[in-house]
Amino acid sequence: MKKGSHHQICENASIWQILFLFSLIFLIDSTSHASVSDFCAANLKGPDSPLGYTCKKPAGVTVSDFVFSGLAKGGNTTNIISVTPAFVAQFPGVNGLGISMARLDLAPGGVIPFHTHPGALEVLVVTRGFDSGFVSSANLVYLKALHKGEIMVFPQGLLHFQVNVAKIHSNAFVSFSSTSPSLQILDFALFANDLPSELVMQTTFLELATIKKLKGVLGGTG
Structure with missing residues (x-):
């Protein structure tokens, strides 16, 4: 060689x-550093962003960040409905994991009006039944009287609702594919704003008197 x-x-x-x-x-x-990258418990004192909160320092993370007890107790339905969130702001351990939960409690006659979560799909698990449904982008309606133990999914961004037609309280647990699912309620989007009522009339085909009445109820102006 x-x-x-x-x-x-x-x-x-x-x-x-x-x-x-x-x-x-x-x-x-x-x-x-594996134990550090396994999770990112939210530092709720820091800034929030579309990517979530910054992480707590490892020394400041405790088991309490991964446990939330707020869904064990029914919400106050004095105002017909109660939604108890377990989002990142209440449950720091879900930060960055793309999941969160909530509890719905509806008094007899309670209604969760048409609303949408633009950034998350929703899965609902019924513990005491009510009617629920959603409308597709093709304007097809998917409506079902749900009973204890049944599950319904609401695709991301579609309008959906819940109505308790029974004479007893109803409730359910909800899971979202986001740590902080956004919410837009259709009635508030239309009538709790400061758009001129005439413009709302043009875009909704409703009578002007009806629009002004609804704005008065929901706090809108214009």
Whole structure:
């Protein structure tokens, strides 16, 4: 073997040894920080953003960040309905995980009006029945009287609602594909704003008197 070739082989071996050493250091470093990257418990004192909250420092994370007891107790339905959220603002441990929950409680006659979650799909698990449905983008209606133990899914962004037609309270648990699902209620979007009533009339085909009445009830102006 030529002397130059032997030198080249040794040089290549040294390069591979260096690369292996760097890989080993990276692996050890990644393993030592695994407990940090497993989760990102929300630092609720920090800024919120579309990507979520910043992470708490590991030393400040406790088991309480991963436990939320607020859904165990029924909400106050004095105002017909009650929604108890377990979003990231109440449940820091879900930060960055793309999931959250809520509890719905409806008094007899309670209605959760047409609304949508633009950034999340919703799965509803019924514990005491009510009617629920959604409308597709093709204006097809999917309506069902739901009973205890049944599950219904509401695709992301579609208008949906719940109505308790029974003479007893009803409730359900809801899961969202977001840690902080957005909410837009159709009635408020139409009548709790400051758009001129004449413009709302043009875009909804409702009578002007009806629009002004609804604006008065929901706090809109114009």
